[in-house]
Amino acid sequence: MKNINLAVSVLPEKQVLYAKYLTVRGYSEELCRPLEIEDYVVQPMADVSPPKWHLGHTTWFFETFILIPHLPNYQVFDDEYNFVFNSYYETIGSRVIRTDRGNLSRPSVADIYNYRRYVDKHMIEFLDAEFLTQNLVDIFVLGLNHEQQHQELLLTDIKYILGHNPLFPPYSKEIKSAEYANHDREYVRFKAGIYEIGFEGQGFCFDNEQGRHKVYLDDFEIENTLVTNKQYLDFIQAGGYSDFQFWHAEGWDWVKKHQAQAPLYWHLIDGKWMIYTLNGLMDIYLEAAVCHINFYEAAAYASWRGMRLPTEAEWEVSADHISWGERWEWTNSAYLPYPRFKKEAGAVGEYNGKFMINQMVLRGASIATPKGHSRKTYRNFFQTAHQWQFTGIRLAR
Incomplete structure (x- = not known):
């Protein structure tokens, strides 16, 4: 709780x-x-x-x-x-x-x-x-x-x-496949300085969002939208899953163990990449934001592009200037407590505090997030190998 x-x-x-x-x-x-x-x-x-x-x-x-x-x-x-x-x-x-x-x-x-x-x-x-x-x-x-x-x-x-049903049944033919969306791409620039992050004001928040505090950020640029299927397909076709130099050591171990070659739900059928969506198996829409990427894949892609993932502080500072909400976005920040975080006694303290180890922070929301449930201070978190969430990639430099 x-x-x-x-x-x-x-x-x-x-x-x-x-x-x-x-x-x-x-x-x-x-x-x-x-x-x-x-x-x-x-x-x-x-x-x-x-x-x-x-x-x-x-x-x-x-x-x-x-x-x-x-x-x-x-x-x-x-x-x-x-x-x-x-x-x-x-x-x-x-x-x-x-x-x-x-x-x-x-x-x-x-x-x-x-x-x-x-x-x-x-x-x-x-x-x-x-x-x-x-x-x-x-x-x-x-x-x-x-x-x-x-x-x-x-x-x-x-x-x-x-x-994972071999028949690839659709969840619903009626649901709008909001997995297919993208926006014009540009970089948003921020100057070095001291910024504040964390929840403030009225309304609901979880305890891990509290402890609003100052952070120093160097100059950085962040893309206003997400990496697309087309961009990620370029990484695949360039041999991204077979070149260790782009991967963290744990990530490369994951690639070899699982013989990974593409995001979750991508299937190479008769030489053509297909994707399973909530509407069933279909052609990959290249301009959609890539989805079901784990942290290893996100970091490897960023390295291949000569860029990086944003920190969670950079993401929050830029949240009012970028388009977000299609995918949970991996950051390069470990899931740790904010200053003055205090784990509550009893069941309340079991929810967030005990999970602040061996996980990375994701920011934003996804097409699966109920309307109005997220906010720019929301701190989602998962282990680095997880692909099954609606996760994507935003790049920074």
Whole structure:
């Protein structure tokens, strides 16, 4: 669970809380509507969770952190669900290990939807309660943002599940393939100086965004848009995956171990590169921003171009002057605490603080990010080998 900053002087009207809750909860189920019942249970790799687990876990969050401790006389839906849907909170108790989530044929999908109805009913009762304080509203808002995080993971995991089905079934023919977009390219220049980064002002943020502080940046230039499929294809055709000089040592080990030759979801069929998208397998649109790139690939491409990835400070300083939101963008910054960061006690402190090691920061948002969920101070983070997120490349020099 992530700490939040919700600096408002009065409680929101209950109608606003109702509407926000119903909208967020409804969107999770809307994302699952195109699925067949069999799709809900599949777990092709450890980092992918079955869709039904996401639906259960986000419901468990509201039950565990709001209803059980704060709604009088609340009865849990099922005593075993704390074990099934706890993700990694040691404070909360034991849990099913992540790699076994795909073995959970029970509870059924129908059981989990019943669980959601049960918790939703009691959450409305909670929102009606006269004891609703600002602190409880803060936890409630945190729960909504937590579910929005899982909505992005849900769509990402669904794409991985379907994209690794040999039949390459489309997720939905009706969804707009926003993976296809790009903009005119130019460099945005910034002079050396002292800048400030980190969250400030009112509204929601996670604890890892807090600790606004000054940073010194040297002169730098950053591209206003992302690397395209065409540009990345040039790297592939120039032998980028077979020349060690462009790769970090760990990255080169990854290339050899996985015999990597292209981004995730690229397939060489009869001598022609194809790509799996949410609309199914199709020709690569060359002007689209390249997607599903890990940090190793992003850094190698930048090296091949004689450039580099921006730091997260450079990215945030330039965020108002560049186009972002199509892909999560790798930075060259390790995921570390800001000055004055303090890990909270209990379950709150388990979310961000304990992951500040062996990961790199990504900035921005992607086409899978729920509308309004990101901001320029948002600090996403993943391990360097991950490709399954909607990640891309922006260059700096």
